[in-house]
Amino acid sequence: MQKQKLVMIGNGMAGVRTLEELLKLDPERYDITVFGAEPHGNYNRILLSPVLSGEMRLPEIMLNDLDWYRDNGITLHAGRKVVAVDRRRRVVRADDGTEATYDRLLLATGSNPFILPVPGKDLPGVLAYRDIADTESMIEAARVHRHAVVIGAGLLGLEAANGLALRGMDVTVVHVGEWIMERQLDRVAGGMLQLALEAKGMKFLLQHHTSELVQGESGRVAAVRFKDGISIPADLVVMAAGIRPNTDLARQIGLQCNRGVLVSDTLQTFDPAIYAVGECAEHRGVAYGLVAPLFEQAKVCANHLAHFGIGRYTGSVTSTKLKVTGIDVFSAGNFEGGDDTEDIVLHDPGLGVYKRVVVRDNRVVGAVMIGDTADGSWYFKLLKDQQDIHPIRDHLLFGQNGLGDVGHKGETLAANLPDEAEVCGCNGVCKGAIVKAIKGNGLFTLDDVRKHTKASSSCGSCTGLVEQILASTLGGAYQTAQSKDKPVCGCTDHSHGDVRAAIKAQHLLSALQAMKALQWKTPSGCATCRPALNYYCLSTWPHEATDDPQSRFINERAHANIQKDGTYSVVPRMWGGLTTPGELRAIADAAEKYAVPTIKVTGGQRIDLLGIRKDDLPKIWADLNAAGMVSGHAYGKSIRTVKTCVGAEHCRFGTQRSMDLGVKLEKMLFDMYSPHKVKLAVSGCPRNCAEAGIKDVGVIGVDSGYEIYVAGNGGIKTEVAQFLVKVKSDEEVMEYSGAFLQLYREEGWYLERTCHYVERVGLDHVKAEILEHAERRRELFERLLASLRGAKDPWAERVEAERATALAREFETLEVSA
Amino acid sequence: MSAHDLIDTTGWHPICALDAIPVLGARVVRTPDGDVAIFRNEADQIFALRDACPHKQGPLSQGIVHGQTVTCPLHAWKIDLACGEAIAPDQGCTPTYPVRVQDGHVHLHLVSLSPVAGS
Ligand SMILES: Cc1cc2nc3c(=O)[nH]c(=O)nc-3n(C[C@H](O)[C@H](O)[C@H](O)COP(=O)(O)OP(=O)(O)OC[C@H]3O[C@@H](n4cnc5c(N)ncnc54)[C@H](O)[C@@H]3O)c2cc1C
Ligand code: HEM
Ligand code: SF4
Ligand code: SF4
Ligand code: FES
Numbered sequence: 001m002q003k004q005k006l007v008m009i010g011n012g013m014a015g016v017r018t019l020e021e022l023l024k025l026d027p028e029r030y031d032i033t034v035f036g037a038e039p040h041g042n043y044n045r046i047l048l049s050p051v052l053s054g055e056m057r058l059p060e061i062m063l064n065d066l067d068w069y070r071d072n073g074i075t076l077h078a079g080r081k082v083v084a085v086d087r088r089r090r091v092v093r094a095d096d097g098t099e100a101t102y103d104r105l106l107l108a109t110g111s112n113p114f115i116l117p118v119p120g121k122d123l124p125g126v127l128a129y130r131d132i133a134d135t136e137s138m139i140e141a142a143r144v145h146r147h148a149v150v151i152g153a154g155l156l157g158l159e160a161a162n163g164l165a166l167r168g169m170d171v172t173v174v175h176v177g178e179w180i181m182e183r184q185l186d187r188v189a190g191g192m193l194q195l196a197l198e199a200k201g202m203k204f205l206l207q208h209h210t211s212e213l214v215q216g217e218s219g220r221v222a223a224v225r226f227k228d229g230i231s232i233p234a235d236l237v238v239m240a241a242g243i244r245p246n247t248d249l250a251r252q253i254g255l256q257c258n259r260g261v262l263v264s265d266t267l268q269t270f271d272p273a274i275y276a277v278g279e280c281a282e283h284r285g286v287a288y289g290l291v292a293p294l295f296e297q298a299k300v301c302a303n304h305l306a307h308f309g310i311g312r313y314t315g316s317v318t319s320t321k322l323k324v325t326g327i328d329v330f331s332a333g334n335f336e337g338g339d340d341t342e343d344i345v346l347h348d349p350g351l352g353v354y355k356r357v358v359v360r361d362n363r364v365v366g367a368v369m370i371g372d373t374a375d376g377s378w379y380f381k382l383l384k385d386q387q388d389i390h391p392i393r394d395h396l397l398f399g400q401n402g403l404g405d406v407g408h409k410g411e412t413l414a415a416n417l418p419d420e421a422e423v424c425g426c427n428g429v430c431k432g433a434i435v436k437a438i439k440g441n442g443l444f445t446l447d448d449v450r451k452h453t454k455a456s457s458s459c460g461s462c463t464g465l466v467e468q469i470l471a472s473t474l475g476g477a478y479q480t481a482q483s484k485d486k487p488v489c490g491c492t493d494h495s496h497g498d499v500r501a502a503i504k505a506q507h508l509l510s511a512l513q514a515m516k517a518l519q520w521k522t523p524s525g526c527a528t529c530r531p532a533l534n535y536y537c538l539s540t541w542p543h544e545a546t547d548d549p550q551s552r553f554i555n556e557r558a559h560a561n562i563q564k565d566g567t568y569s570v571v572p573r574m575w576g577g578l579t580t581p582g583e584l585r586a587i588a589d590a591a592e593k594y595a596v597p598t599i600k601v602t603g604g605q606r607i608d609l610l611g612i613r614k615d616d617l618p619k620i621w622a623d624l625n626a627a628g629m630v631s632g633h634a635y636g637k638s639i640r641t642v643k644t645c646v647g648a649e650h651c652r653f654g655t656q657r658s659m660d661l662g663v664k665l666e667k668m669l670f671d672m673y674s675p676h677k678v679k680l681a682v683s684g685c686p687r688n689c690a691e692a693g694i695k696d697v698g699v700i701g702v703d704s705g706y707e708i709y710v711a712g713n714g715g716i717k718t719e720v721a722q723f724l725v726k727v728k729s730d731e732e733v734m735e736y737s738g739a740f741l742q743l744y745r746e747e748g749w750y751l752e753r754t755c756h757y758v759e760r761v762g763l764d765h766v767k768a769e770i771l772e773h774a775e776r777r778r779e780l781f782e783r784l785l786a787s788l789r790g791a792k793d794p795w796a797e798r799v800e801a802e803r804a805t806a807l808a809r810e811f812e813t814l815e816v817s818a
Numbered sequence: 819m820s821a822h823d824l825i826d827t828t829g830w831h832p833i834c835a836l837d838a839i840p841v842l843g844a845r846v847v848r849t850p851d852g853d854v855a856i857f858r859n860e861a862d863q864i865f866a867l868r869d870a871c872p873h874k875q876g877p878l879s880q881g882i883v884h885g886q887t888v889t890c891p892l893h894a895w896k897i898d899l900a901c902g903e904a905i906a907p908d909q910g911c912t913p914t915y916p917v918r919v920q921d922g923h924v925h926l927h928l929v930s931l932s933p934v935a936g937s
């Protein structure tokens with residue numbers, strides 16, 4: 001088949017991203033030709049600001065250099081502006097006469113700066129701020145001139161002003177509005193930002209209308225005059241009063257335009273052979289001016305160009321960040337509010353912190369923050385997902401991590417962090433390394449940063465901080481981490497929710513079957529999706545689905561925890577933390593027999609034998625089994641422990657028999673697998689010696705019964721468990737907590753702890769299922785018991801299997817028979 | 819004729835039946851060279867690598883196998899089974915060994931063992 005011809009006009013960020021997405025989907029379909037008016041490859045326009053301020057150099061901001069075009073077989077005409085398109089013959093012509101024919105045409109001509117129509121606008125020394133040439137002229141002007149005036153106090157104007165000030169110029173920002181950045185900030189935040197920028201040496205002239213740019217003796221601009229008659233000196237004037245979609249060519253060739261070129265949800269213009277993406281396009285009445293939505297457009301457009309024909313672009317919600325080093329500003333959505341909205345505000349002028357979240361019907365519709373913006377991406381996610389915030393409203397303003405975040409407590413001011421500050425405690429990544437990777441490798445998403453630096457790729461507690469660094473480096477051009485419809489992994493476009501629903505609806509019984517049915521893009525998935533699919537099948541179809549050991553993480557395959565040197569640790573179960581002399585003796589004997597180097601009491605009231613060779617595992621299990629002990633599941637995404645205090649059995653304060661109940665609960669839940677690990681605790685009185693307040697299910701005995709708390713977490717991020725219900729009897733505790741855990745098992749996403757699950761679905765949902773509908777609670781509880789019926793000790797099974805040889809190979813090393 | 823036939827047969831060692839390696843799994847072979855991991859994927863391709871991740875020597879044999887890749891159990895680096903190289907952006911390389919299946923049996927080629935094999 002002869003290749004079709006694709007011609008792209010405009011060699012900028014949106015267009016080239018579309019080509020990249022297209023090449024990923026179908027590299028062979030088109031012969032691609034690109035015309036770009038600028039004499040460069042594709043560079044990261046966003047980073048012109050750090051170039052202007054002297055923090056970066058031009059070569060560092062190239063995204064696609066000339067080699068990239070050559071390697072992908074793309075013909076690039078750099079420095080050639082397209083001046084005509086013959087839509088009938090399907091030919092484009094550039095200013096130097098170069099022609100190219102097309103089957104599909106992609107318009108990505110970006111925007112033009114808006115130049116105020118005032119006398120003197122064409123004088124030497126009057127510039128816009130859009131491309132490399134403008135930036136170079138500004139740098140040159142700063143070298144020889146003194147007075148700069150920036151017209152317009154939006155994002156672009158302030159970044160220009162900051163850069164020029166850092167280059168030693170005396171800068172005045174002129175603005176018609178009552179406060180700066182009025183399209184992104186409210187009056188309070190605008191005022192605070194102005195103070196912060198004034199402290200950096202910039203001057204502001206608000207509510208002033210420019211009437212004329214005055215020519216000096218040299219022929220260059222010398223002053224700016226205003227409608228009220230005053231004038232100020234200026235050797236350099238930067239027009240940053242807004243941008244207009246660049247529709248010159250589109251209008252000339254008769255394509256329907258409004259503000260921008262009109263496009264459909266598939267990014268097609270009125271001529272079906274012509275597509276448009278980026279700032280030049282107008283979609284459902286909006287022409288965007290930030291990179292994040294343009295990248296979303298690029299993805300959809302590429303999908304249609306590749307004839308995949310799925311995916312629609314339905315518009316974007318945007319958020320903005322100002323990229324001025326040392327100042328944190330964030331805004332998203334509708335921050336102005338209206339009659340039907342409420343404001344939740346935290347304002348501490350002394351600290352320079354202001355946060356305002358705008359809420360309608362318990363959903364976040366907008367947010368403005370200055371000073372402390374670490375939770376900007378969280379609010380943005382709540383906004384995009386339209387999540388019900390009623391249950392978290394009382395601590396919404398303290399942020400996602402407001403309740404005790406370990407590792408980098410207090411360091412919430414991303415932009416103020418010094419370069420050497422450690423951001424990711426797990427992988428020892430400092431801020432400087434992250435910023436360098438973002439700039440140097442042209443990264444745009446959290447996933448990119450994770451891949452390149454490992455920051456936030458382990459425990460994830462620094463995710464918010466990394467997102468803020470990303471945002472303050474790229475100015476809002478980032479995509480948030482865990483949005484609800486984020487795909488499970490790169491092997492599929494389906495989200496966890498979709499996959500769970502499909503496994504249920506289509507009765508899918510194994511990970512491999514699910515991958516086939518859901519058209520996985522890879523032949524056998526990856527280490528992220530396979531364990532998730534395996535769990536979803538098993539939890540949806542207990543006793544029916546086939547467990548695939550190869551889709552389980554090694555710990556669950558070997559029923560022991562892998563350690564850094566490749567040895568394993570063994571933790572026998574001690575129901576409720578109780579043990580006997582016989583068990584202790586058996587543990588001691590086993591430890592000696594297998595020369596266990598380390599024995600440790602765990603945080604969950606168990607004994608851990610560390611440093612055991614894999615070949616020895618079945619042998620030590622057999623010994624422990626013989627003494628009546630079973631697997632402690634200390635390795636699994638499963639029930640771990642039920643921690644108990646000594647309770648009314650012994651304690652002088654005890655009101656309830658906590659050890660008894662703990663043992664009963666643990667026996668009930670034995671061998672329960674779940675999206676992530678599950679820990680319980682039972683305390684005999686409110687002194688709560690078993691620390692039930694930070695457990696997935698915490699039970700606290702009181703005189704008249706028990707209080708049940710759920711969704712606590714003592715791990716990476718300490719979460720205090722939330723009160724669910726008070727009940728009278730042991731049986732009720734078992735039914736309510738069992739029902740809660742079954743709900744989590746059925747609805748939770750893989751690797752989501754109960755606290756994340758409840759945060760996502762809301763405690764109200766949990767209460768509705770478990771408290772309001774007694775019959776649903778009972779059904780849940782019965783489903784839990786049914787799926788656990790016949791649970792066997794995995795150690796005993798493995799030991800038997802070892803004897804029966806079928807599964808022996810997991811634990812047996814081969815030798816070379818020489 | 820496959821590329822392996824070009825290698826001197828003296829270095830080849832029978833290891834185990836193909837079916838002794840689980841699909842999408844691995845087995846460890848203890849050799850005088852150190853542990854070697856033999857992988858089998860869903861297409862029944864067989865690969866042999868030193869059982870040590872280029873990152874911090876994690877036992878790759880214990881990882882999850884997918885396509886031509888294994889994900890290390892310790893810190894989830896992904897290693898290309900065919901060439902032993904870490905998948906970008908991670909950097910590092912694990913030595914590979916020639917391996918082949920004949921009559922349902924897996925054979926591993928170990929040069930340093932040749933004298934033993936010949937004796
Ligand atoms: C200084 C600065 C800072 C910014 N900071 C941020 C930020 O922090 N965060 C953020 O999200 N966004 C930021 N932006 C906006 C962001 O850069 C743009 O949204 C994005 O680059 C638009 O991409 P595009 O492909 O639509 O247009 P462009 O990247 O502008 O590309 C259009 C290209 O088409 C060329 N062209 C036009 N007409 C023709 C023709 N007839 N023939 C050939 N070529 C033609 C132009 O020369 C241009 O190179 C910033 C912009 C600037 C200028
Ligand atoms: C009298 C009616 C119509 C005429 C004369 C017409 C004509 C055309 C032409 C000339 C093309 C370009 C073919 C090409 O690029 O190779 C086209 C493409 C297309 N048309 Fe129509 N069309 C008509 C009705 C419609 C309707 C009703 C729809 C949808 C509801 C539609 C959807 C499309 C789409 C999606 C494409 C693009 C296909 C692609 O890009 O691969 N058309 N049409
Ligand atoms: S045991 Fe837990 S807290 Fe300790 S080093 Fe390992 S992961 Fe970190
Ligand atoms: S929680 Fe109460 S009952 Fe339990 S040990 Fe502490 S004081 Fe005693
Ligand atoms: S040792 Fe393999 S990823 Fe760290």
